[in-house]
Amino acid sequence: xxxxxxxxxxxxxxxxxxxxxxxxxxxxxxxxxxxxxxxxxxxxxxxxxxxxxxxxxxxxxxxxx
Ligand code: FES
Numbered sequence: 001x002x003x004x005x006x007x008x009x010x011x012x013x014x015x016x017x018x019x020x021x022x023x024x025x026x027x028x029x030x031x032x033x034x035x036x037x038x039x040x041x042x043x044x045x046x047x048x049x050x051x052x053x054x055x056x057x058x059x060x061x062x063x064x065x
Contacts (some may be wrong), residue, residue, distance in 0.1 A: 004034035004041040004049070014045060018052035025049060 001011045009032050017023050017031055025045050029035040035042045 003044045004032075004037075006037035006041070007033040009034040009041075011044075011048060014048050015052065020051055027052070 003009055003011050003014055013032065014028055014034065017028055022055070025035060025042060027046055028049075035045050
């Protein structure tokens, strides 16, 4: 599902950012531009942040191979 139409960024990509580390919405904008144009997707990005395991205090194991 496309979240940011201005920058063509989908929810899966934004979720992957939130899964990597404790990103803020501003961090997402800095990383991929989502939310940095018209701003209409900022609420949707905020919702994805609230759903992220890291934001909810759950520890996530990251395996780097
Ligand atoms: S829809 Fe995301 S900045 Fe416009």
